[in-house]
Amino acid sequence: MEAAAGREGSSLELPNLLSLLTHFTHNEAWRRVLEEGKWADVLFTWAVVLFLAVFFRLASRRRALMPGRLQNVAEYVVQSLHDFIVGVMGPQGEPYVPFLGSLFIYILAMNLWGLVPGLKSPTVNLNTTLSMGLTVFLYVQWTGIRRLGVVGYLDHMAGEPRDLIGWAMVPLMLPLHLIGELAKPVSLSCRLFGNIFGEDILLAVFTGLGITLLQLVHVPYGGIPLQLPFIFLAMLTSVVQALIFTLLSTIYIFLMLPHEQHEGGGAGPAHARAARPESA
Amino acid sequence: MDLSAALGLALPLGVGLAAVGSGLAIGIMGRGAMEAMGRQPEAIGKIQVAMIIGLGMAEALTIYAFVNVFVLQKFLAH
Numbered sequence: 549m550e551a552a553a554g555r556e557g558s559s560l561e562l563p564n565l566l567s568l569l570t571h572f573t574h575n576e577a578w579r580r581v582l583e584e585g586k587w588a589d590v591l592f593t594w595a596v597v598l599f600l601a602v603f604f605r606l607a608s609r610r611r612a613l614m615p616g617r618l619q620n621v622a623e624y625v626v627q628s629l630h631d632f633i634v635g636v637m638g639p640q641g642e643p644y645v646p647f648l649g650s651l652f653i654y655i656l657a658m659n660l661w662g663l664v665p666g667l668k669s670p671t672v673n674l675n676t677t678l679s680m681g682l683t684v685f686l687y688v689q690w691t692g693i694r695r696l697g698v699v700g701y702l703d704h705m706a707g708e709p710r711d712l713i714g715w716a717m718v719p720l721m722l723p724l725h726l727i728g729e730l731a732k733p734v735s736l737s738c739r740l741f742g743n744i745f746g747e748d749i750l751l752a753v754f755t756g757l758g759i760t761l762l763q764l765v766h767v768p769y770g771g772i773p774l775q776l777p778f779i780f781l782a783m784l785t786s787v788v789q790a791l792i793f794t795l796l797s798t799i800y801i802f803l804m805l806p807h808e809q810h811e812g813g814g815a816g817p818a819h820a821r822a823a824r825p826e827s828a
Numbered sequence: 829m830d831l832s833a834a835l836g837l838a839l840p841l842g843v844g845l846a847a848v849g850s851g852l853a854i855g856i857m858g859r860g861a862m863e864a865m866g867r868q869p870e871a872i873g874k875i876q877v878a879m880i881i882g883l884g885m886a887e888a889l890t891i892y893a894f895v896n897v898f899v900l901q902k903f904l905a906h
Contacts, residue, residue, distance in 0.1 A: 735888070742891030743884075745898070792884040 560752040564668040566591065589673040596657050596670065625653065636795065637802045644801055647687065651680070652794040659744055659786030663779055671744045674737065681737035684797045689729070692804040704804070705729075732800060736793060743789045747782040751775045832904050839897045846893035853886040 563571070566588045570579040582588040607622035615623060629649035634641050655671070662669030670676045692701045707714065707721030759771035861879040865872050 738892055738895060739884075739888040742888070742895040746891060746894055788880055788884045792881055795881060 560749060560756065561668070561672075562748070562752045562755060564588070564592075565666045566668075568666075586673055586675065588668065589670045589676060592661065592668055593658070593670040593676060595667075596654070596661055600653060600657055629653075633794075633798055636798045637805075640805060641798070641802070644691075644798070648794055648798055648801075651684070651797060652790055655680070655740065655793055656787060656790040659790055660783065662744070662748060663782055663786070669744055669748065671740055672748050674741045674745075677737040677741040678733070680740075680793070681733035684736065684800070685729070685733035688732075688797075688800045688804050691801055695805055700806070732796075736796060740789050740793055743785050747778070747785055750778050751782065754778055835900055835904055839900060843890065843893045843897060846890045850886050850890040853889075854883055857882045857886065 561567075566582050570582055582591075603618075604622055607618040610616075611619065626649065629652060630645050633645050633648050637644070658669055658671045658676070660669075661667050662672065689701075692704065696704055703709075705722055705725045706718045707725065709715040709718050709721075754775035755771065755773075758774040761774075762771050857879060861875050861882075864875050868875075
């Protein structure tokens with residue numbers, strides 16, 4: 549069992565179906581591609597997408613006015629996400645609900661995927677979370693340029709100078725906003741990656757501990773499930789991190805959209821207040 | 829002091845220091861949430877959601893230090 553667990557450097561992982569496959573067939577080429585080339589995570593990503601596609605296709609196959617159980621679950625999920633995002637952004641958030649809702653369902657499914665024995669969370673890999681962080685970042689900038697125009701976007705980046713003090717502070721506000729914008733995908737991706745990766749390592753270490761405990765009393769196979777409380781903790785962390793990713797993406801889009809009130813001096817404190825969610 | 833010794837001293841210390849800050853943040857946020865919940869028991873659901881989101885943000889800073897350990901771990905060669 550411990551021999552089949554992945555060991556890259558010293559990061560311990562629970563074995564999954566693909567690592568068991570490469571271990572028991574002793575195929576060096578597959579191991580190099582799947583483990584070191586990280587294609588195992590990509591394959592698990594495709595598996596998640598396939599699962600979600602099949603689930604929601606089955607749920608929407610016969611759209612009855614009195615929904616069956618599967619359609620009810622899907623409708624509940626979609627309705628909750630819609631209410632949540634419109635609750636944060638107001639009615640102007642309607643066009644962004646599909647993207648943000650899909651982001652939440654995708655991240656939640658990927659996080660919970662690793663808790664099923666034999667499967668592995670693709671979000672354990674920094675590349676997966678960084679790709680989502682960069683997508684959100686590019687989408688936010690694209691939304692800004694599309695809704696505000698290029699001049700309005702640069703104006704927003706410069707802190708919306710309206711009076712002399714505003715214009716004098718542009719050399720300060722412009723780099724500050726740029727760095728803040730660049731810090732967003734980094735913080736989004738590292739937060740999700742760190743949380744799920746940490747939980748995965750915790751599960752692997754405690755599983756190994758349970759096996760080692762039984763080996764100390766000379767029982768050759770099996771182990772005490774010491775990782776059981778951490779599986780519940782991992783379920784909570786998965787949901788919370790998916791929610792945080794989606795909520796922060798919603799807030800970033802909301803901040804990029806044109807604000808309603810624009811007093812000259814009022815824009816300064818509003819931007820200072822808005823800069824705080826960007827820094828974490 | 830070679831690199832392994834320096835990292836072996838600094839990495840756990842860094843995570844511990846980050847955890848101190850996060851612990852303080854979570855405590856202050858939890859206190860505010862508990863007081864608000866006691867003041868208005870019908871808003872407990874909304875306050876709980878906001879508190880959980882705040883906990884996730886505060887925990888993220890310790891996670892950054894934790895991730896650093898795994899990034900720098902390859903220099904801890906024996």
